Amino acid sequence: MKQLTWKDLPIGGVIVEPGNARKNLTGTWRTERPVIDQDACIRCRICWMYCPEPAILELKKPYTTKSGKKYDLTYEIDYDHCKGCGICAHECPVKAIKMVSEVVG
Numbered sequence: 053m054k055q056l057t058w059k060d061l062p063i064g065g066v067i068v069e070p071g072n073a074r075k076n077l078t079g080t081w082r083t084e085r086p087v088i089d090q091d092a093c094i095r096c097r098i099c100w101m102y103c104p105e106p107a108i109l110e111l112k113k114p115y116t117t118k119s120g121k122k123y124d125l126t127y128e129i130d131y132d133h134c135k136g137c138g139i140c141a142h143e144c145p146v147k148a149i150k151m152v153s154e155v156v157g
């Protein structure tokens with residue numbers, strides 16, 4: 053039997069292809085999902101800055117709250133990549149983000 057050397061070992065723990073996070077939907081790890089209350093959100097951008105993925109999307113999407121306040125931006129969650137760590141909910145200064153269980157029933 054041929055003896056293997058270190059050159060024959062498979063590569064481990066190394067990202068060999070660029071951009072592979074687009075293919076790997078890391079949101080499947082999540083047990084809780086963040087949900088943004090768009091009327092409570094004051095568009096401060098803190099969740100966007102703190103998200104480690106980043107899975108907070110800053111969209112140029114106008115939104116008018118029930119009380120008539122108009123915003124040019126809307127913050128939404130990229131659930132394909134959000135891992136449910138809860139940092140965004142913890143850091144939101146107005147508690148506009150709630151973590152809800154992924155498990156239904």
Ligand code: SF4
Pocket residue numbers: 086102103104105106107108129133134135136137138139140141
């Ligand atoms: S729960 Fe974590 S990964 Fe998901 S959007 Fe919030 S900060 Fe980002």
Ligand code: SF4
Pocket residue numbers: 088092093094095096097098099100127143144145146147148149
């Ligand atoms: S941290 Fe809270 S208030 Fe600020 S943009 Fe995010 S959801 Fe909105």
